[in-house]
Amino acid sequence: MHPDEQRRPTRRRSGDDDTGRGRSARRGVDVGSLAPAEQEVQAKDLCLRLLTDRARSRAELSKKLTDKGFDGDVIARVLDRLAEVKxxxxxxxxxxxxxxxxxxxxxxxxxxxxELRTKGxxxxxxxxxxxxxxxDDERARAVxxxxxxxxxxSLDFEIDGPGGRSSERDRLVRRLVSMLARRGYPQGMSFDVVKAELARAGSEVGDLDGG
Known part of the structure; x- marks a missing residue:
């Protein structure tokens, strides 16, 4: 290959790195190289864009700004001002x-x-x-x-009767209790809710069959 045909290395722009850390809202600008006043303007703009997407905790915004390379003093001042206006x-x-x-x-x-703990x-x-x-609210939502x-x-088995398929019922109970547990409901309340709703569902099935 002729030397002139060799691939030239790509020049890395100022402020670029593998993680994007240190860039401001303007692509390729190193936040650390900006004056504090300019940092504050860009930090405020970034917070407003993030808050337009959804409400965020102070810790979430602080982490975003820190990851972008804004100075700690700048972050504190910007977030204090945003807190003043709620x-x-x-x-x-x-x-x-x-x-x-x-x-x-x-x-x-x-x-x-x-979840709130992870949000800071x-x-x-x-x-x-x-x-x-x-x-009462929590129980009603679990129900x-x-x-x-x-x-x-599938409720095609006799849920509460002596002839019911208990293994199927037990599997359904475990599945429903596990579902509630994954959503953060207490185990005792989860069992009570599941048992009560299975009994009610079984009674309704029996009424339909009898009708």
């Missing part, structure tokens, strides 16, 4: 997160507490948000989840 509010974020995840994803309090929400703030779900699963489960 764009960053961990209490409001936690309350919204708990309501949404419990209502639409069927998550129990234990799972929600873990302080334990006392998380506890306040979780207080909006009481025992809805079990009922939904039972609509597609």
């Amino acid at each position: 764009l960053v509010d961990d209490a409001a974020f936690a309350a919204q997160w708990v309501h949404s995840r419990h209502t639409y994803s069927g998550k129990g309090k234990r799972a929600l507490a873990m 929400v302080a334990p006392d703030v998380a506890a306040g948000a979780l207080d909006q779900i009481d025992g 809805e989840l079990v009922q939904r699963k039972l609509r597609t489960a």
Whole structure:
């Protein structure tokens, strides 16, 4: 191969690295090379874009900014200013997160507490948000989840009768309890809900057969 035909190495732009760390919102600009005032402008812009997507905790935003290479002092000032105008509010974020995840994803309090912890929400703030779900609310949501699963489960065996296929029933109980456990519901309550709903479903099947 003629030397002129050899492939030339690709020049790496200033601020580029394998992880993207150190770049600002403008592609290829090294955040660390910017003046603090310019860093603050770009850090604020990035936070606003992230908050447009969905509500976020202060810890989530802080991590995003840190990963981009913004200085710690800049991050603190930007997040403090956003907190002053209530764009960053961990209490409001936690309350919204708990309501949404419990209502639409069927998550129990234990799972929600873990999720808030991974979001960096302080334990006392998380506890306040979780207080909006009481025992009756959690049980009612668990009942809805079990009922939904039972609509597609096979109930062609006698669930509570002495002649029923107990092995099938036991497998169904384990499957339903495991489903609730994965969503963060207490084991004792899960068993109670599953047993009650299986008994109700069995009674309805019996009524249909008798009719």
